[in-house]
Amino acid sequence: MSKKYRLFADKPGQLEQRGLSRRAALLSIANHTAVPIQGEWLEAFWCEECQQKNWYYVRQSDDGIYNISLAPRELWQQVTGVIDPHGNPSVGEFTRMNAKQLSCHTVNSFYCL
Template sequence: MSKKYRLFADQPGQLEQRGLSRRAASLSIANHTAVPIQGEWLEAFWCEQCQQKNWYYVRQSDDGIYKISLAPRELWQQVTGVIDPHGNPSVGEFTRKNSKQLSCHTVNSFYCL
């Protein structure tokens, strides 16, 4: 069983898409920076067919039925504790490569000697 990464709404439109009225959604966001979304999360599962881990968007309805689909890119901005597998497009290749190195000598790459 893998960890569930809960979704949060930080814009009224995200709550409106889930059935809240415009007024209720605006008040919720005004009173709270982020509102947890019940019954929705991202979760990683191993795919036997393609032999890799994939991230899925899971929704549980009130009657207990689960709907699962590949996680759309825009949902990564609504989750905490997860690293976007596509990376941040504003981060350069040099920074990306060096952030993955786990050596104390990595700091030498940043100095001109």
């Protein structure tokens, strides 16, 4: 079993999509910076067939049924604690490569010797 990464709403429209009235959604966002969304999360599962980890959007309905689909890109902005597998487009390739290195000598690549 993998860790569940809960979704949060930070815009009224995200709450309206889940059945809240416009007024209630506006009040919730005005009173709280982020509102946790119950019964929805992102979770990674290992695929035996393709031999890779895939991220899924999981929704649990009121009757206990789970709906699972591949995680859409826009949901990564509503989750805390995970790294977007597609990366941040504003980060350069040099920074991305150096961030992945786990050596104490990586600082040397930033200096001209």
